[in-house]
Amino acid sequence: MGPRLYRRVLLTTLTLLAIAAVIYTISRIIAFAQLFGLTKPHSGIRITQAEIAAAHKTNPDPREPLVPKIIHQIFHNWHDANDDTLRPDWAAARKTCVNLHPDWEHMLWTTKSSRKFIEEKFPWFLPVYDRYPYPVQKVDVIKYFVLRYYGGIYIDLDNGCAANLEPLLYYPAFTTDGGHGALSNNIVGGQRGHPLFSLLTDNLLRWQVNYILPYATIMYASGQWYFTAMWERYHSLLSREEEWLQGSDEPGLAPLYHILMDGRPGADPWVFFTQVDGNSWANWDNRMFSVIGDNIAYITLLFSSIFLLVLWACMRYSTRGSPETTEKQSAA
Structure with missing residues (x-):
C-alpha cells in the first residue's frame, strides 16, 4: 500500500x-435530555390530583381497586441503626397519613428491617445492597422492592397526607411528576408484582456505575433519573412483543399515570399530599446539579x-x- x-x-x-x-454522542444527549422531558413529554398519562379526586366521586366507585391498602415509608438512621425515632416534622407528617387511613396497613421500613427484607425475599440482591456507597441508595431501592413484593403506596417521610388516598387505588402503577425535570420517586404506588417494579429491581445491577460525582451516581444508579429511565423503558416495551408483557393476564399492562405535584405558583392544586422539609441526603455537588437541572x-x-x-x-x-x-x- x-x-x-x-x-x-x-x-x-x-x-x-x-x-x-x-x-x-447525540443519541446519549437525547436519552439524557429525555429524562427531563426535553425531547418529548414523559411517557404515560399526565393527570392532576383534582382529576383523580373527580373520577372517584361516584359512590360507590364502579371500578375495581387494584392497589392494596398499604402505605410504605422508610426511615434509615444513618448515625445509629438502633434508633428509629423520627424527626418531629416527619413524625407529624406521617401521623396525617395514619390518621386518614385507620383501616390501612402502615409499614415503616427501618435500617434493620429493610436489610432483613432483602436478605429473606431477594437474597440475590443483598451483596449489591450492602455495597452501595451512599446510604440514600438503599432507601431508593427498598421502595422498588417492597412495592414489587407487597404493592401499595410508598410515601417519603417529608410528604404527608391531606386527604384519603383511596382514589389512587384504581391505578395499576403510578408516580408523581413535579411538572418539570425528571419524574419523582418520592411517592410511588401500584399493584403487587407490576412489571414496572420488576423493571426497577431487575435492572439495578446493570446501572451500578460510579460517576465520581455523588449526586450523579445516586440519581443515575437508583434515584429519580434511574426511575425515569425505567418508566420510559416500560412504555417503550408496551409496543413490542416482549414475553413479560405479551400474553399476560395480569391487569395494568397499559400506559401508566404520572400525577402532577408541581409546587410552583399557579400550578394545579395538591389534593392528596403535603410537603415538609426533606434534604436529608445533600452532598457537596447537590447545589451544582440543582442549577444544571434548572437550566438543563x-x-x-x-x-x-x-x-x-x-x-x-x-x-x-x-x-x-x-x-x-x-x-x-x-x-x-
Whole structure:
C-alpha cells in the first residue's frame, strides 16, 4: 500500500469513527435530555390530583381497586441503626397519613428491617445492597422492592397526607411528576408484582456505575433519573412483543399515570399530599446539579454545540493534509 493510499484509508477510517462518535454522542444527549422531558413529554398519562379526586366521586366507585391498602415509608438512621425515632416534622407528617387511613396497613421500613427484607425475599440482591456507597441508595431501592413484593403506596417521610388516598387505588402503577425535570420517586404506588417494579429491581445491577460525582451516581444508579429511565423503558416495551408483557393476564399492562405535584405558583392544586422539609441526603455537588437541572435545556444545547464545533475543527484539520488538498496547494 502506497503512502497516498494509506493516508486516504486512514483519513476515511478516522472520518467514519468521527461520524460514529457523533451519532453515539447525540443519541446519549437525547436519552439524557429525555429524562427531563426535553425531547418529548414523559411517557404515560399526565393527570392532576383534582382529576383523580373527580373520577372517584361516584359512590360507590364502579371500578375495581387494584392497589392494596398499604402505605410504605422508610426511615434509615444513618448515625445509629438502633434508633428509629423520627424527626418531629416527619413524625407529624406521617401521623396525617395514619390518621386518614385507620383501616390501612402502615409499614415503616427501618435500617434493620429493610436489610432483613432483602436478605429473606431477594437474597440475590443483598451483596449489591450492602455495597452501595451512599446510604440514600438503599432507601431508593427498598421502595422498588417492597412495592414489587407487597404493592401499595410508598410515601417519603417529608410528604404527608391531606386527604384519603383511596382514589389512587384504581391505578395499576403510578408516580408523581413535579411538572418539570425528571419524574419523582418520592411517592410511588401500584399493584403487587407490576412489571414496572420488576423493571426497577431487575435492572439495578446493570446501572451500578460510579460517576465520581455523588449526586450523579445516586440519581443515575437508583434515584429519580434511574426511575425515569425505567418508566420510559416500560412504555417503550408496551409496543413490542416482549414475553413479560405479551400474553399476560395480569391487569395494568397499559400506559401508566404520572400525577402532577408541581409546587410552583399557579400550578394545579395538591389534593392528596403535603410537603415538609426533606434534604436529608445533600452532598457537596447537590447545589451544582440543582442549577444544571434548572437550566438543563440551555446546558444540553451548549455542550452539543461545543462538541459539534470541536468535531468540525478536528475534521477540517485532518483534511488539510490530505493528498487532494496537498495537490491543490501545490498547483496553486
